[in-house]
Amino acid sequence: xxxxxxxxxxxxxxxxxxxxxxxxxxxxxxxxxxxxxxxxxxxxxxxxxxxxxxxxxxxxxxxxxxxxxxxxxxxxxxxxxxxxxxxxxxxxxxxxxxxxxxxxxxxxxxxxxx
Amino acid sequence: xxxxxxxxxxxxxxxxxxxxxxxxxxxxxxxxxxxxxxxxxxxxxxxxxxxxxxxxxxxxxxxxxxxxxxxxxxxxxxxxxxxxxxxxxxxxxxxxxxxxxxxxxxxxxxxxx
Numbered sequence: 001x002x003x004x005x006x007x008x009x010x011x012x013x014x015x016x017x018x019x020x021x022x023x024x025x026x027x028x029x030x031x032x033x034x035x036x037x038x039x040x041x042x043x044x045x046x047x048x049x050x051x052x053x054x055x056x057x058x059x060x061x062x063x064x065x066x067x068x069x070x071x072x073x074x075x076x077x078x079x080x081x082x083x084x085x086x087x088x089x090x091x092x093x094x095x096x097x098x099x100x101x102x103x104x105x106x107x108x109x110x111x112x113x114x
Numbered sequence: 115x116x117x118x119x120x121x122x123x124x125x126x127x128x129x130x131x132x133x134x135x136x137x138x139x140x141x142x143x144x145x146x147x148x149x150x151x152x153x154x155x156x157x158x159x160x161x162x163x164x165x166x167x168x169x170x171x172x173x174x175x176x177x178x179x180x181x182x183x184x185x186x187x188x189x190x191x192x193x194x195x196x197x198x199x200x201x202x203x204x205x206x207x208x209x210x211x212x213x214x215x216x217x218x219x220x221x222x223x224x225x226x227x
Contacts, residue, residue, distance in 0.1 A: 004157075033214075041219075041222070042220070043204065043217045045214060048214065056214065090158070092158075097212070099209065099210055099211070099212060100146055102146075102148050102160055102163060102206070103158075105150075105158040106157050107157040108156070
């Protein structure tokens with residue numbers, strides 16, 4: 001009964017490959033996010049969707065493409081992987097209009113590009 | 115826009131010692147303040163949050179934080195730490211009127227025996 005679940009937990013792949021990370025939440029939230037955490041633990045927001053609509057699209061290479069089939073799911077597809085894409089990717093969710101709530105995070109996907 | 119500064123990137127302490135992790139924020143409007151903890155190889159977990167009212171907020175695992183509006187600070191404290199408190203701690207701020215959560219750069223707390 002995990003609240004925000006991400007798959008896979010670990011992903012090791014070669015440069016140039018294409019990979020996807022999936023996220024699902026069962027909290028009934030209507031907003032979902034992708035964050036990238038680098039080796040220094042800095043958290044950088046990448047994308048946010050509200051009810052399947054893209055609402056935040058930070059300066060991220062267009063090799064990264066999010067997709068939200070419904071408000072409970074947010075996937076991240078990465079084309080032509082580069083060494084610099086190695087990081088931990090976190091999915092999070094919340095309710096729009098509930099700024100007092102904060103976010104609920106998944107346990108992360110550690111991506112290693114070799 | 116709001117911003118958060120965590121004043122210490124690393125804080126080493128001995129077990130059973132008190133600890134304070136410092137956080138300052140900047141915003142021209144009212145904000146909500148949060149502390150999250152990230153244990154090794156895990157996601158972020160909410161420790162506590164300040165919304166309004168009493169400036170002293172108690173959270174999980176014996177942590178507390180004090181909101182100081184005049185100093186725009188929200189420092190996290192624990193009177194006696196355990197080895198299991200070793201983790202990365204993130205301060206975060208969010209405007210009350212609608213915005214994303216903005217995180218500080220994190221403070222690595224290491225509790226030594």
